Amino acid sequence: MEDKLRLNQYVPVVKRGNRYLFGNSGFMSMEESEFITLNEDQANVLDELAAGRAMPEDKLSDVFGNDMVAGFKKSNILTDRDIDTDSIYSRSKAYYFFNKMGNVHDALRSRHVLILGCGGIGSHVAWNLAVMGVGHLTLLDFDVVEVSNLNRQLLYDLEDAGRPKVEALKEKLLKINPDVDIDTVEARIWSEEELERVVIQRPYDLIIKSVDSPARFPLWLDNVCRRHGLKYIAGITVSSNPLIGPTFIPGISAGYTDFFEESDEYNHVSGISLSIGIIMYHISSEISIEAFKVLSGKGKLKYLNCIHALDDMNNSVLKLTPKKPPRKFIETDNMPMNVLCMVIILIMSMLTLASSNFIYTWINLAFALISPYFIYRTGLKVIRSGFLNMLTLLVGNSFILLSGRSPIDISRYQLPILLISLFASMSLYVLIGLSLMSIVNYLLDKIRFSKRMIKGEKA
């Protein structure tokens, strides 16, 4: 019984002539080399398997050969387990499985998310999170459903008109997935204290912000989340521009107050904000993907330290970066400057070669170690840039050594031995330089954090 193997239902099998491709072996890759040629017997057996029949391993080994069956078993094309194909989570689980994400499902089941605002963005994100299998959701809104909302708010219908949004949304979500634990808060938030009271009620893993009705709301949320170490993702339409971001993760990324100064606020006087479903869905999906990445800990976050203002009609994106960048958080990619530094280093080593004056080497070394601090902000990038600079310096200097202008008389040694020792000393210098730099980074971090602490206390 246990030895019977069946075809994994989630593995796509593609055929061209008598050549078969099993599984998605990479992103859109359909290289010729990945196709397997099957003979007639094998193709017949494959047809039987594809019809859903289970077969004993011996029989399959006779037809396909031991190696191929073992390979299929290893890449889960053939399996001896019954695979869930019916439940609401079955396809998502297959997605996690084939993207090698580990047990994301259980992780999501234990998460608790607060959704501030159940309008165009909030309701869509709530639906996404609920069907994904996030364990607990808390919905907050003060409004009732109006017919004018239905152009963009997914789950409401005409019969809901006049009902509170949270109530209607909860009912609809539970109809789709009764597994989720949903709380509702029907309230309007007028002050930072009220917001704080809501936010600290439960240990929320993530907060989705899609409200902007008091103009200072984003600032309040930012302050509260900084105080309590909570994560949030913001998404909103400002006048006609949809904004996504930032993803705030305390201690790692910049929050709303790093982008806009507090005096920058505009008070809404008049005018109903316009919105259209197609664009709202786009923003909501982006936010949902980001929320999935935060909750599961998989993938790369897209809106870390940036806010995107989308113009979907003209395919343009305005990327906002923090105004007063906290040194540790912002990652810049300033490769042209770094290349320039490397060129300068090479020129300086050539100067040493031309003039035989070793003062240039010392200046060069200092330049290689110090310049990264002016190009990059994060310690990580500073170290990597230092690595490049040091290697450039040492390659330049090895030209000096090999040209015979150095104080060391190289004619006594064989060339390979000389080169080996050159590489050894190169590594030694690089390691020492990088250690120095990481010590400096450590000290800089200390100073910076103590400064921030003092500032925070005064504020």
Place this chain on the structure above:
Amino acid sequence: MSYPCISPYVEAYSEVNKKVSVFNKKTGKTYLLGDMEYDILRSLDGTKSLSELAAYSRGLNEQQLTLLIDQFERIGFIRGKEPKSKLNIIKLRKGLVNGNRLINSHNIAWRIVNIIIIYLSLPLFILGCHIAARNINIVAVILANNLMTPRAFILIPFMLFMLLLHELGHAVVARCNGVNVPEIGVMLYWFMPCAYTNLSGITFLKSRGRRLIVLMAGSFTNFMLSGICLLLLEVVPAGMYEFLLWCAVSNLSIIIMNMVFFIKLDGYFILEELMEVKNLRRSAFTYMTASLKRALSSLGRAGRGRRYKGRYLDIGSRSALDNSVYIYYTVLSGIYVLIIITALVLGIYNFFTR
């Protein structure tokens, strides 16, 4: 029908916080299991069926158990399903002692050794250099004339002994930081005799500074030995002078050899820690081969194997800085390997034609 049974190559070492560090001798890898998983692994004795196991375990159903046992099978914890150990000609290994049994981290003596290695090795070395510099004339003469004679080959066993001490230094510091050290042994790495410690458990150390100290401990030990040899120069009779000097110099050469980061020795792992890159070598090589492949395919036979035409739009996935680090590293280590091979070939050629 046979039930799953635990492989004899699996060795466990208990750790705090309800986690157990488990070592697989066949693959040389360390895994961190929760105590529940470990209980199940321990109870796999080949007599229990799945339902019995489910009754034995605390709150796991049969489906979860199958998944868990599958996972164990994949990492080679089940008897008969271990991966075949490939004979790697570049790395021939022989484990000698179990570091966990040898070094008891609660023993005060090992603790003192740990402190000496971390804090006293560099001062000792500097002191030794200072003292030896007084007799710089004799030292220079010996260094210039006697050191690289064929007599040095007789001292290779001593070199091996010092390498073992180097590994012991790693092991002591690792054990005092609570790392599982399952193996210390000797190996032939690129046909050179040397020693090794299995420090695969180091990934479970949370603090980066601690990891760096464990990785540097070996070289610190060599600094200490070198310093001690230089200090002893003052007191020993003249006959021992040359030997001690040789010891000091060879310790230094061990350090220099270990710090080369183009091959996988201490220096490479220290570089990885300093730059906070994981799997630098592999990712650098895969990046280079992939980009070379892409460049080649775009040259002539563009899109012949593919059914579509396109290129990747990487939206901020990896930065140009990381890529240039990869390129630099690959190119230089390629050159290094070439040089080493030429040196070997030239050495052999000279040996036979002399």
